Amino acid sequence: MSTYRTATHKKKLMAAGATVDNIIIERFHGKIPDREEYQRLKTQFLKPGDTLVIYDLEALGGKRSAKNELEYYKAHNIHVKIVDIPTTAIDYLDNPEISNMILDTIISTLDYVIDHEIERTHKKQTQGVDRIRDKPAWNNYGRPQVQLPTNYEEVMQRWTRGEITAAAAMGLTGLSRTTFYRLAHQYKNGGLQV
Template sequence: MEHVSKTYYYISTFRTATHRKQLQAVGATDDNTVIERFHGKIPEREEYQRLKNHWLKPGDTLVIYDLEALGGKRSARQELQYYREHDIHVKIVNIPTTTIDHLDNPEISNMILDTVISTLDYVISHEIERTKKHQTQGVDRIRDKPAWNNYGRPQIQLPANYDEVMQRWTRGDITAAAAMGLTGLSRTTFYRLAHQYKNGGIGV
């Protein structure tokens, strides 16, 4: 039996009454609307998962008010890509170009959805770059400060005999290998701490 295309509307109780009215204005009724109800806990979006995985079929249409109905930007991008690959049309009320039917040329609808996906890709990429830039700026601000010596490294508990051993080593009484053995420090840690010790960066 040939599948008859259907249109479903998805909304959550987190959305405002205004959004619900706008969905009703474009055809939402009690019979074709899936409502996600939350009860003060982290939403698992069970109704949405049921709609996506069991009800929506190729050729159907999903209508939402905005991309937030699909989650955050990354989640929305993944969901839109899923619907694109499964030939499910998505109409987003606050993106009017997606709500226009192109029955004579369905590829136009696909092109519009591709544009939305590409825009999300750009926004996500921009946010990643901005985060990296802020992190780099933060590192640059402490690069010339004493805190830089310990940046990104866990604080090391100095051995109780560290000062005594370092004095003997700096006087030339013992070798570096002997100092490492007495303090129990690895070669890398020993020389890193030794550099700080000689420059007054470690108070013992």
């Protein structure tokens, strides 16, 4: 079975061994989770021992999705040919260990790339925060602090005495549920100065 996005992809898939009657056409963006045709292909058509031919790893979604999908196919003994990765397109029918080794290498590489991107993003975020820490912009950095309404203390006293419900207190103060309970916790523990 095969999946493709453009006519060029279709030609390359057919050159890699896909046949016209076994090609699934699905227009998609890799981040769209509901890919009905692909899910049907994966769960209903592909059986152990089958070969899935795809044009590139994006056909399986983003890097994390592609890694998970490749692990799924490996676990279910479904060979994956990726046209963009020529070593996967070679038939190793007489030696499936080589095919598994190549798939393991691709999965390991995706693992490395994902971990490296997370580490790089975290490092850049930390550097950005460090750059502005000593500058006047630091005072405006982050989420603005919630301004307590003028009636906050009065409403909180009524609420803690049980005179009004939490919903009524939220309505009187104009605070969202999450903010109300977060501030109420601080208020009760003496961590909020009104």
